[in-house]
Amino acid sequence: MTRSGQQATQRATRFPGYAKIVSVLLVAEFVGTFESAMIFIALPNLMHDFNVDAAAAGWAVTAFLLVAAASAAICGRLGDIYGRKKLLVIVLSISVLGSIISFSFGTLGGVILGRALQGAAGATLPLCLGLARQELPKAKVPHVIALIAGSSFLAGAGGNLIAGVLLQMGNWRSLFIVSGIMGIIAALLVAFLLKPSPTTRTGARGIDYIGGLLFAPAVGLVLYGLTNAGVWGLLDGKTLAFVLGGLAVAAIWCWWELRVENPMINLRLLQTNKMALTQLCTAVLGIGPLVAVGILTPIILLSPATDPAGLGVSPAMGGVIIFSAATLSFIGSPFSGKVAAAVGARRVLLIGIVISFAGYSAMFWADNNLLTFIINTYVISIGVMFSYTAFPNLVAESVPLENTSEGMGINTVTRTIFMAVGATVLTMALASSTVEGTMVSTESAFNTAYIIIAATCVVAFILALRIKDSPRTDAAHPQDSAQLSIPGN
Structure with missing residues (x-):
């Protein structure tokens, strides 16, 4: 075989199914953004069905947000170490479990627990963007990264639109049925249509579990304080306690991450x-x-x-x-x-x-x-x-x-x-x-x-x-x- 023929074969082997890869990544990211947006329009239904106020029902939003923020950074790092495809399948599977729990439990606590597990899907964007850079030709990467990031707009607006239609046809449980089915489809597409992801040798040197354990409460405390500042007041003692407490944990986390050889983030x-x-x-x-x-x-x-x-x-x-x-x-x-x-x-x-x-x-x-x-x-x-x-x-x-x-x-x-x-x-x-x-x-x-x-x-x-x-x-x-x-x- 000539050298040019060998190079063509190598390129074809290296980057098969450009449209297939992009489509799978778009589906996976759509799930994460859809699950983030779908709950807002359902809050009045949750308040009515469980006879709670907006603050209590709002935990269905807050729980997702807190876990999603931590998941994005920690799972992004784990994906770099152990393989982005593997981590993407895992977070999508966890989000499916969350949909099942929210649908099945019939209590506000069950909905909140399920939403927290759905928050694992907050890692879909960094993992999908990493997979795009990993799998595609260098010249295509900026286009696809912009396309995947841009799909968040469509998925977010579509989440509200689809949720509104589903709520008119049934009740809030239908949202979790649809999100669960979407999550299963996305996980199967990722598992069977994407190639195995590379892993880094740094993974063999161990994971910085302490950094991961410190990061989650640091982000969670700050976010919880900020998301409730509109209700409590920006200078209220509860707001300041959560935000300053989170910043204190974040300072400890920064000190730790800068001193370890293989940090979580x-x-x-x-x-x-x-x-x-x-x-x-x-x-x-x-x-x-x-x-x-x-x-x-x-x-x-x-x-x-x-x-x-x-x-x-x-x-x-x-x-x-x-x-x-x-x-x-x-x-x-x-x-x-x-x-x-x-x-x-x-x-x-x-x-x-x-x-x-x-x-x-x-x-x-x-x-x-x-x-x-x-x-x-x-x-x-x-x-x-x-x-x-x-x-x-x-x-x-x-x-x-x-x-x-x-x-x-x-x-x-x-x-x-x-x-x-x-x-x-x-x-x-x-x-x-x-x-x-x-x-x-x-x-x-x-x-x-x-x-x-x-x-x-x-x-x-x-x-x-x-x-x-x-x-x-x-x-x-x-x-x-x-x-x-x-x-x-």
């Missing part, structure tokens, strides 16, 4: 300019446009037209508008990947920040009518899509291949924590000025929120300008890394 990855500034930009935008698009849009759309900022559309119409904006983001995500491949992910991030700033500035100045709001919502969705899809590509440009899922997990945790901060900040801004005698936010309260979001865009833009453009730290193929082997899956 390698904080040394943050020593590079690109990785560190990527996390800072993620944090700042998490407080602003990344979370605002999910909070302000439904409030404005569904609030009565008699409210200062309300448009008074029906829930069905509101769902269609939100889903159409998410679809636009998903359709545009491959273009974001092409831009990242051509000129680097930093420029994609800058484009996203500028578009988001323009969209929210228009919200500040525009007249309060449905057509203008829809146009601005589409602009904002495109801006958020560019920013959101830039982060995983920036991480891929920042870390070696064997640390890909770990790096993606760190970014996911950063985004989750600071979106929780942003939710508190924005809801407090909306509560800062209300119509006399009511809890309805005034137009000035919404303008305050827009100013906060615009300010985060400015800060993030300045930080993004300081990110150094540099080539990828490693090839996108496991065969190109001397530290990788494939003893199993």
